[in-house]
Amino acid sequence: MTTPIYRIATLSDVDGIAECAAEAMMEDDLFGALWPRRKEYPEQFVAYFRRRARERILDHSVVNLVSEIPVQENGKEVLKVVGMAQWQKFGKPTVETGWSPVKAVGKRLIGFQDWAYSWFENDTASDPEAVAGFVRDFTEMEHKYWVKDGKEHERWHLQILAVHSIARRRGIGGRLVELGVERAKRDGCDASLEASPMGLPLYKSKGFEVLDTYMMKVKGPDGQPIPSPILMWKNPDVQR
Ligand SMILES: CC(C)(COP(=O)(O)OP(=O)(O)OC[C@H]1O[C@@H](n2cnc3c(N)ncnc32)[C@H](O)[C@@H]1OP(=O)(O)O)[C@@H](O)C(=O)NCCC(=O)NCCS
Numbered sequence: 591m592t593t594p595i596y597r598i599a600t601l602s603d604v605d606g607i608a609e610c611a612a613e614a615m616m617e618d619d620l621f622g623a624l625w626p627r628r629k630e631y632p633e634q635f636v637a638y639f640r641r642r643a644r645e646r647i648l649d650h651s652v653v654n655l656v657s658e659i660p661v662q663e664n665g666k667e668v669l670k671v672v673g674m675a676q677w678q679k680f681g682k683p684t685v686e687t688g689w690s691p692v693k694a695v696g697k698r699l700i701g702f703q704d705w706a707y708s709w710f711e712n713d714t715a716s717d718p719e720a721v722a723g724f725v726r727d728f729t730e731m732e733h734k735y736w737v738k739d740g741k742e743h744e745r746w747h748l749q750i751l752a753v754h755s756i757a758r759r760r761g762i763g764g765r766l767v768e769l770g771v772e773r774a775k776r777d778g779c780d781a782s783l784e785a786s787p788m789g790l791p792l793y794k795s796k797g798f799e800v801l802d803t804y805m806m807k808v809k810g811p812d813g814q815p816i817p818s819p820i821l822m823w824k825n826p827d828v829q830r
Contacts, residue, residue, distance in 0.1 A: 606671030608640035614752035672757035681744025748783035
């Protein structure tokens with residue numbers, strides 16, 4: 591089996607990232623609650639991840655990682671994005687690779703383009719009430735755990751991690767997590783994330799500890815609130 595490639599994503603990866611994330615999140619309980627009709631309208635689900643990927647690639651505080659493996663498509667070998675992770679720096683302003691005024695202008699243009707699309711695109715796959723509830727829950731959770739005296743805890747935070755089902759249990763998710771932890775070590779700060787139940791064993795195996803479990807008010811397929819364990823990897827070198 592060939593060794594997967596790991597690299598920082600560029601704008602040309604947006605489609606690959608969106609397809610990988612949408613495929614991986616199809617069975618995720620939280621996305622299931624927010625996007626109850628995603629299986630009927632998979633193209634809307636992909637479009638959501640495409641918008642999100644574009645926005646994040648142009649965000650100077652985010653490092654977007656992808657993992658690729660060679661696959662056969664129409665009789666040809668091509669590289670396919672099978673893993674994606676978005677690590678965002680909070681706290682002290684950073685220090686991001688590849689940020690430029692060109693990206694800043696691009697971000698504005700893309701923001702405008704997405705706003706314009708939102709007038710024409712159908713969005714029948716998501717549940718707007720659940721999405722609004724989730725945004726409220728998430729903001730509350732982030733504030734509770736990561737903001738103290740109005741200051742963000744300095745950390746690299748894993749916003750999203752997804753590995754395509756064709757490439758799971760080959761260490762790709764684990765490597766994408768390690769790369770963020772290594773960056774946090776280099777920057778002398780912690781690493782943090784909120785896990786879904788499916789991601790929990792992986793994060794624990796990489797040394798993250800559960801600080802608490804936040805119950806999302808958004809309800810899962812069994813009608814129960816979705817648990818979201820809050821995890822943190824503590825860098826012993828950091829002065830707290
Ligand atoms: C969770 C996810 C990212 C794991 O990616 P992956 O590339 O398969 O993970 P790895 O191969 O690096 O796994 C590393 C270790 O994590 C643990 N692990 C990973 N997936 C697991 C699973 N489904 N059940 C139990 N343990 C698991 C194992 O200890 C594994 O080591 P092993 O294979 O030697 O036993 C992937 O399954 C996924 O994208 N799921 C859907 C989206 C999702 O839940 N994302 C997480 C959001 S918080």
